[in-house]
Amino acid sequence: MKILITGGSGQVGFELQRVLSVFGECIAPTPDQLDLADQQAVSTYLESLKPSMIVNAAAYTAVDKAESEPELAERLNAKLPEQLASYCAKHDIWLIHYSTDYVYDGSGEEARPEDHPTAPLSIYGASKLRGDQAIARSGTAYYIFRTSWVYGARGNNFVKTMLRLGREKASLNIVNDQIGAPTSARLIAQVTAQALAQRANDKVGVYHLTTSGSCSWQQFAQEIFTQAEQLKIPLSITPRAVEGIPTSSYPTPAQRPLNSRLKLEKIEKAFQLTLPDWKSQLRLVMAEIRECQG
């Protein structure tokens, strides 16, 4: 099997390359080799590669910047998935794609199931939703995994930012009224592999894929610093020095959902999984970061 992985230099794409190689040859072109913003280049590439599966981990993920670059966000998050889905439908191959909690409006306090009405608050969320919708109507066999608050030892993410700020500052103000599930890129890749091994036409669809449990960004930051203390990662800050602030005190160009809790029953039942809690996955990534620091 020849698996095309787009976005292979990203957080999820990199982890996918590790775990999907047991299914066949993984090909992950760099942006220099294939500019995914270029529709014709993508078309030509697909026709010459002839993949037997596409795993699309590429996206325009700069949520705030998307507000001022809506065309590029639309191309990468909506039109690219549509193009890949159309190729997959035509050649009768599977498409695996990743989406986001930002397709929902984040109202209420309950965890949402996959069939909850969508209502994105941002350009990023709206463009990702159009990508999901294009895949669903393309006729291809697909999984769409909606995930949230992605981090890993590689790439730019909240954990890496907190560790940098924790070295520089003795106190921090972090938003405490957005609630979600921090999810490691490694876990997303591992669950993708499980789902791929069990792929079947009656399993096609959208799945929530996050860790279990939930926290605010403030609690996430406090846990990062708690685990950093345990791992003896030198910092200037302590967990108690992380103050909570409301979203209204931290204005950003893009509006974010307050309630990002996602129900996980569908994926757990379909693929016989139990998604681990967010703190245990953070521990694995923190240990990896500690290891890299030497």
Ligand SMILES: NC(=O)c1ccc[n+]([C@@H]2O[C@H](COP(=O)([O-])OP(=O)(O)OC[C@H]3O[C@@H](n4cnc5c(N)ncnc54)[C@H](OP(=O)(O)O)[C@@H]3O)[C@@H](O)[C@H]2O)c1
């Ligand atoms: N990050 C989150 O918190 C989060 C939350 C929910 C859902 N998701 C979804 O999860 C998926 C994976 O996210 P991630 O965090 O792994 O994203 P990421 O680290 O930002 O990676 C995105 C990848 O897309 C590539 N890319 C972007 N524009 C490109 C272009 N024009 N040509 C070629 N490659 C291009 C990037 O290449 P470069 O590295 O060279 O730019 C990178 O490899 C995405 O669908 C995202 O929407 C992410």
